Amino acid sequence: MSQKRYNQEFKQIIVELYRSGTSVSQLASEYGVSEVTIYKWIKWLSPIEVAKEITVADVDAIQKENLRLKQEIEKKKKIMTIFAKKR
Incomplete structure (x- = not known):
């Protein structure tokens, strides 16, 4: 099974949609990305305190x-x- 590659812009859009209130499960089903992957993107693209x-x-x-x-x-x-x- 080959890994899908997503560009930085796509990842940022998904994270912004999440921050605007869309649930991770909805994003996963709509865009065909696993929930675990979306959670990783959210963590990676969140500011560090x-x-x-x-x-x-x-x-x-x-x-x-x-x-x-x-x-x-x-x-x-x-x-x-x-x-x-x-x-």
Whole structure:
């Protein structure tokens, strides 16, 4: 059995319909998506409540760390390519 793939826009529409009052069971039967999947989308697309305020400085630090990690991954990929060619 193959998995169905749904784009982000479709998922967002289903979640918005749920938030506007349509039941999950009705959405599942109308759009042919399992209830479990819809509940996962609702959880995934719901805002996260944070215990403290996040500052711009916090976001900036996270973005810098993310960039550093991406660069590190790219370096490792290049190194692996070089070693793979030497074999």
